[in-house]
Amino acid sequence: MxxxxxxxxxxxxxxxxxxxxxxxxxxxxxxxxxxxxxxxxxxxxxxxxxxxxxxxxxxxxxxxxxxxxxxxxxxxxxxxxxxxxxxxxxxxxxxxxxxxxxxxxxxxxxxxxxxGCYPTGAIGLLRPLVQAGLVPRDYPLSIHAVSGYSGGGRAAVDVYEGPNASQALPYQTYGLALAHKHPPEIQLHTGLAHRPFFVPAYGAFRQGIVLTVPLELRLLARGVDGATLHDCLATHYAASDAETTHVQVVPLEASRSMTHLDPQALSGTDDMRLAVFVNEEHGHVLLAAVFDNLGKGAxxxxxxxxxxxxxxx
The missing domain is CATH 3.40.50.720 (NAD(P)-binding Rossmann-like Domain)
Known part of the structure; x- marks a missing residue:
């Protein structure tokens, strides 16, 4: 053949x-x-x-x-x-x-x-949790993400790498009409009941994404905590039937010692790294995904x- x-x-x-x-x-x-x-x-x-x-x-x-x-x-x-x-x-x-x-x-x-690049991170984080019933389908979700400027296509690359690159903004939040094309895709493939709130941004680096989703434990089912959420993600991706998985979950203990997220950490690779950050005192959890918008994201x-x-x- x-x-x-x-x-x-x-x-x-x-x-x-x-x-x-x-x-x-x-x-x-x-x-x-x-x-x-x-x-x-x-x-x-x-x-x-x-x-x-x-x-x-x-x-x-x-x-x-x-x-x-x-x-x-x-x-x-x-x-x-x-x-x-x-x-x-x-x-x-x-x-x-x-x-x-x-x-x-x-x-x-x-x-x-x-x-889509952003939906890859959002769905990767949320779908297993929604499907397991740990995050309610009607949770009022807010998704924040910053991408390298290559996510804006050739026009954005020309702005940041062209003759007037010195005038390009170091950081810009966009989609302020709150009508970005990605929320319907995220809602459908996570199983959410309502359109999530999505705030995208570009930074002055070529490629890479950090996407975060904040959760309040008081809005989740009784007994659900950061460890429960982390274990669900870890179990889901450990059992992935993709022949070669490109999604890894940071161990919870390792995430406790992390002080920042670098959007370029996985640039040039096809991997996506998921993490769960927990503040038990305040009842806050932050879900995070790091990956290359031109790698696993495209x-x-x-x-x-x-x-x-x-x-x-």
Whole structure:
């Protein structure tokens, strides 16, 4: 059997470039891309999309939907890195460690939607706790996150790395209309009853994320404490059926000695590190995730899903 053909549609953006770099030189697949002159030619794109075995879409939402509509070949499988299909029930959510059997569902799927970068951290922290009943579905959740500027795509990279980089803000909170596209995705895949409050920000570093979720123990079920929450996360990810899990939970004792979180700590990797911080006196718990927005938060996740899908071919 010949190596499967993988076509990257939109390999000139930050996510697409990293996926291309990761796949270049692999001998277990044939990498297909379009020449610069052909990228905006609908006929060339349609031909490439229907001639491949797996298409990876690294496009804006509207262009991703258009690309899917071009696919007439029923054998073509798709990994969409945009947010166009993340809440669609007919698409498989591409977070292998999220739930028991999820890696297998991805491996068997024809349509896989890559998680968003911020939702990867939020869902990674919250879904096991909500599913176990430790965090009520109607808890009034607030999620705070800061990402490297590459999360803003090429436009943000140009601001921070271009000729006027000295004028770029060192830190900026955005999404102040409180209508960011990620909360519906987070709500759906965690099982929350209500839209969570989400506050994103960019820092003056290229890649990496720190995402935090504060919890008040008085709003949780009687007897639930920081150790209970930590044990639930540790047990969930220790039992992950993904062949190679990229999610680790910091031991509770180790988290007690931590004094800060570095958003760049896992930059250049596909790992995500989860931690639980507890102040028993005040009844406060802080859930935290650290990972690379271009690794486990984007390109790394797409390649992880691709590897699972190739194994089933």
């Amino acid at each position: 010949s190596a499967p053909v993988v076509f990257i549609d939109g390999d000139q953006g930050t996510t697409g470039l990293q996926i291309h770099e990761r796949l270049r030189g692999r001998t277990d697949l044939q990498l297909s891309t379009l020449a610069a002159a052909d990228r905006k030619d609908p006929r060339q794109r349609e031909q490439a999309l229907n001639a491949c075995d797996i298409a990876i879409l690294c496009l804006p939402d509207a262009a991703a939907r258009e690309a899917v509509s071009m696919i007439a070949n029923p054998k073509v499988r798709v990994i969409d890195a945009s947010s166009a299909h993340r809440t669609r029930p007919d698409w498989t959510y591409g977070f292998p460690e999220m739930a028991t059997g999820q890696a297998q569902r991805i491996a068997d799927a024809h349509r896989v939607t890559n998680p 390109s790394g996740a797409a390649v992880q899903n691709l590897n699972l899908m190739i194994e089933r071919m």
